[in-house]
Amino acid sequence: MALPLRICLLALCLLAAPGAAVAGTSKIRTLPGVANPAPLLPAPKAHRTQPTLGQRAVRIAAAELGVPYRYGGSSPSGFDCSGLVAYVYAKLGVQLPHNAAAQYGYGRPVDRRDLRPGDLVFFHGLGHVGLYIGHGRIIHAPQSGERVSIQSLASRSGSVEGARRLARS
Numbered sequence: 001m002a003l004p005l006r007i008c009l010l011a012l013c014l015l016a017a018p019g020a021a022v023a024g025t026s027k028i029r030t031l032p033g034v035a036n037p038a039p040l041l042p043a044p045k046a047h048r049t050q051p052t053l054g055q056r057a058v059r060i061a062a063a064e065l066g067v068p069y070r071y072g073g074s075s076p077s078g079f080d081c082s083g084l085v086a087y088v089y090a091k092l093g094v095q096l097p098h099n100a101a102a103q104y105g106y107g108r109p110v111d112r113r114d115l116r117p118g119d120l121v122f123f124h125g126l127g128h129v130g131l132y133i134g135h136g137r138i139i140h141a142p143q144s145g146e147r148v149s150i151q152s153l154a155s156r157s158g159s160v161e162g163a164r165r166l167a168r169s
Contacts, residue, residue: 053092053166054118054132060088061131061139067148069141074098079141079148081129085120088131094166101126107164112153115163121153122161132163 051059061084070078074087082100089096096103104126110119119132130140133150141148153160 052116052118053094054116056092057088057118057131058133058139060091061133061148064088064148065139065150067141069144069146069148071144072098073141081141084139084141084148085129085131089166100129103129104162104164107166110163110165112160112163116165118166120164120166122163123156123159124161126161 064076064079064084064087067076068078069080070083071080072083073079074083076087079087082096082098082103085100085103086096086098096106100122103120104122107120110116115121115132117132117134121130121132121138122128123130128140130138130151133139136153137150138153138156139148139150142151
């Protein structure tokens with residue numbers, strides 16, 4: 001067989017292989033004297049998991065970094081602690097009251113060792129709430145004169161009173 005014909009047949013075999021696999025056959029046609037060509041199938045797509053409710057909540061809250069604290073505030077023009085949490089979860093279709101102590105009644109209890117992004121973390125006798133973001137940190141609206149910020153749990157004055165995980169997070 002002449003070399004150009006052999007190259008053409010090999011190319012034809014390589015081009016036909018993906019069609020054979022798509023058509024549902026598992027055999028790849030080979031030519032006598034030509035090595036079995038590897039099928040030219042697309043690489044498998046990486047398995048992508050959907051972000052959890054809590055992870056989505058963290059992303060929304062992070063977009064509000066720097067917004068000024070405003071007592072009773074629950075919008076990007078100003079937040080208090082429970083207003084920030086209620087605003088974030090409302091964007092995800094979860095309605096929470098605008099009160100930290102009342103928010104403590106939602107979801108299920110979580111041990112501090114098992115915190116995940118999006119969990120609500122409560123302080124000061126349930127008078128303050130922040131959103132856990134991972135790595136021992138929360139995002140919250142601290143107090144008058146400050147802005148929505150990230151703070152480590154270790155640096156919070158006042159002990160953690162408890163934490164709650166909302167459904168689907």
